[in-house]
Amino acid sequence: MSYLNGSAVCQWLGGCLLVLLAGCSVGESKFLGGDLNGVNHTSAAINYFSVNGYGGPNISAHGYGGGMCCAMLPRQWQPGLKLKVEWESDPNSNARLPALGTDAYxxxxxxxxxxxxxxxxIVDLPPYEERLxxxxVHFLPCNQVKVSTSCWRYPSPNSPIKEPLEMKEPAVCPK
Incomplete structure (x- = not known):
């Protein structure tokens, strides 16, 4: 078989393969993806956080962090779905340290x-429809967390979470 004939056969086989693959249906994903954002209502910095293992950014005291891709959630919301939120906080993020890179630092x-x-x-996953x-994730005093799936981002008046950004830690936290 000459090179030209072999090349034509390969092209024909490749074309057949594409037609076969085009006929295959992969199906709809069982998950939706969305950005993972955080809002820190406390005076402690959030060094990092995660939701069901999906990592989020660090967030300064009384600040915002986000746009991290992606948090994956079930395509269909149903009652009883839970999220595990883990985070590390730095209660003294304004500490003055010696010059970076030195032994003293x-x-x-x-x-x-x-x-x-x-x-x-562990928190409840709020309802969402068709898209995410x-x-x-909102970090509140007393290590409380609220989660929103709304397309209205904090501090929009339409956001479902209304707590002020600069909240003070109470002398005694509720149990």
């Missing part, structure tokens, strides 16, 4: 890091 940072706090909570704009 490394020693001071090692001490500072011992104050980091790890948290974990974003999963927005």
């Amino acid at each position: 490394r020693a001071a940072y090692a001490i500072h890091k011992t104050n980091y706090q790890q948290h974990s909570v 704009c974003a999963l927005e």
